[in-house]
Amino acid sequence: MFIQRFEEITILTNGVQLILLTDAIEKFLKSSDIENGILNVSILHTSASLIIQENADLDVQKDLINFYSKLVPMKNNFYIHSTEGEDDMPAHIKSSLTNTNLTLSVKDYKVQLGTWQGIFLFEHRLASQKRKVFLHLLGEV
Amino acid sequence: MFIQRFEEITILTNGVQLILLTDAIEKFLKSSDIENGILNVSILHTSASLIIQENADLDVQKDLINFYSKLVPMKNNFYIHSTEGEDDMPAHIKSSLTNTNLTLSVKDYKVQLGTWQGIFLFEHRLASQKRKVFLHLLGEV
Amino acid sequence: MFIQRFEEITILTNGVQLILLTDAIEKFLKSSDIENGILNVSILHTSASLIIQENADLDVQKDLINFYSKLVPMKNNFYIHSTEGEDDMPAHIKSSLTNTNLTLSVKDYKVQLGTWQGIFLFEHRLASQKRKVFLHLLGEV
Numbered sequence: 001m002f003i004q005r006f007e008e009i010t011i012l013t014n015g016v017q018l019i020l021l022t023d024a025i026e027k028f029l030k031s032s033d034i035e036n037g038i039l040n041v042s043i044l045h046t047s048a049s050l051i052i053q054e055n056a057d058l059d060v061q062k063d064l065i066n067f068y069s070k071l072v073p074m075k076n077n078f079y080i081h082s083t084e085g086e087d088d089m090p091a092h093i094k095s096s097l098t099n100t101n102l103t104l105s106v107k108d109y110k111v112q113l114g115t116w117q118g119i120f121l122f123e124h125r126l127a128s129q130k131r132k133v134f135l136h137l138l139g140e141v
Numbered sequence: 142m143f144i145q146r147f148e149e150i151t152i153l154t155n156g157v158q159l160i161l162l163t164d165a166i167e168k169f170l171k172s173s174d175i176e177n178g179i180l181n182v183s184i185l186h187t188s189a190s191l192i193i194q195e196n197a198d199l200d201v202q203k204d205l206i207n208f209y210s211k212l213v214p215m216k217n218n219f220y221i222h223s224t225e226g227e228d229d230m231p232a233h234i235k236s237s238l239t240n241t242n243l244t245l246s247v248k249d250y251k252v253q254l255g256t257w258q259g260i261f262l263f264e265h266r267l268a269s270q271k272r273k274v275f276l277h278l279l280g281e282v
Numbered sequence: 283m284f285i286q287r288f289e290e291i292t293i294l295t296n297g298v299q300l301i302l303l304t305d306a307i308e309k310f311l312k313s314s315d316i317e318n319g320i321l322n323v324s325i326l327h328t329s330a331s332l333i334i335q336e337n338a339d340l341d342v343q344k345d346l347i348n349f350y351s352k353l354v355p356m357k358n359n360f361y362i363h364s365t366e367g368e369d370d371m372p373a374h375i376k377s378s379l380t381n382t383n384l385t386l387s388v389k390d391y392k393v394q395l396g397t398w399q400g401i402f403l404f405e406h407r408l409a410s411q412k413r414k415v416f417l418h419l420l421g422e423v
Contacts, residue, residue: 002143002284004177004281006248036286038322038385038420040179040246044255046195052382053374054328059363060374066360067375071212071353078207081200092194092201093208096239098378100193100258103179103244103385105322105418107288112416114326117382134253136246138179138280139420140286143284145318145422147389181320181387185396187336212353219348222341233335233342234349237380241334241399244320244385275394277387279320279421 004138005032011131013048013123016069018061021050021119021133022111028135029106037139039104039111041119044132047091048123049098055118068094068124091124098122106139145279146173152272154189154264157210159202162191162260162274163252169276170247178280180245180252182260185273188232189264190239196259209235209265232265239263247280286420287314293413295330295405298351300343303332303401303415307393310417317391319421323384323401326414329373330405331380337400350376350406373406380404388421 007028011019025041043050054060072090079089102119105112113119121131148169152160166182184191195201213231220230243260246253254260262272289310293301307323325332336342354372361371384401387394395401403413 006177006246036288038179038320038418040244042246042253044253044258046193046255046257051378052328053378057363057365060371063361063363063371064375064378067354070360072208078211079204081198081204083198089201089204093205096192096194096205099240099381101244103322103383105288105324105416107418112324112326112418114328114414116328117326132255134246136179136248136253147318147387179320181385183387183394185394185399187334187396187398213349219352220345222339222345224339230342230345234346237333237335237346240381242385273396275387277320277389277394 002140005034007135009133011121011133013129013131015126016065017123018120021121025111025119025135029109029111032137033141034106034137034139035109035141037106037137039106040136041102042134043100044134046095047088047125048121048131049095049100050102051098051120051122052117053120054116056116087126094124143281146175148276150274152262152274154270154272156267157206158264159261162262166252166260166276170250170252173278174282175247175278175280176250176282178247178278180247181277182243183275184241185275187236188229188266189262189272190236190241191243192239192261192263193258194261195257197257228267235265284422287316289417291415293403293415295411295413297408298347299405300402303403307401307417311388311391311393314419315423316388316419316421317423319388319419321386321388321393322418324416325382326416328377329370329407330403330413331377331382332384333380333402333404334384334399335402336398338398369408376406
């Protein structure tokens, strides 16, 4: 029988960082009783985003943050949208370069990820934020 | 009961720009009778793309367009693929940096978007184009 | 009747390149008997990725590879994560700029792609790799 399950989780962020969501997502899967299905993960903001990246070496996270900070610098006098702070427009751009939504496969009660893959929230703002992430699983019990 | 609904919409574009699709997508949802489901949005082209971005300040759109134009300049003598015009290869690259498909959650007859999120077609070509966007909703009535 | 089908395919890569997956995906669709549904494609790695791009002119692929190689150079003394080779951290970054998952629509037994669209695996490592791609189709027979 096909069913649907939903959950909105709130993540507190503390500056530019990657926060692992895999555990929260696996907990949601477990509570859903769904064996096989499609999982949609949506971040409801435009200045933070989602990525799947290496979960082992923390240096990968530092290098990712550093790369995006250089590619989309805060100090940049071509931005017109600057009223919300010098970190806001770069945050929108970094969000557009990564993902607002991720869709994943669930098989045998497990989200299909490679050994080294983790699901991360990528915070792009400097100040602390409350981020809402919507989880939606459609599948068979 | 689970059902599926489909619609192909055509968008006329007029140079490099962002065009809001949220209203057309909400109209499709309303016509579908589906209460909860997974919505897939696909653009059937490789020189225009889809993004979810801030829908409030139009300056954000200008800065996004400007950023991508600087990151992927039209004048660039390393492009080999140039027969379709100097804007074509940059358009392919910008498309690869953003999205061809977006998958969204529908709950209580509403697409789950944050307050400031809009769904946009991102046109990367200079000349006017007819763009086809395929909408597919799978869910429960 | 709604059903689900799964398949894991293995792709051998040979250096930085784009490899067309469309045929393998269409073969999977044909074997599934599903007429209409949602297709999720996931690459189970963080140093190779997925993109939908032009399938006609091979020069587009060369220009894409060249663009990403210049945007994310291998020689770059700011990378901290360097123990797995100078191509590893750039591979993670290129992966984050493109896609780990693609979700596509299947209608009338066909994946909805534009005339010029192909689904590609984008290999970012220099050495030969075995890449696992997970296919998941949920739909109606």
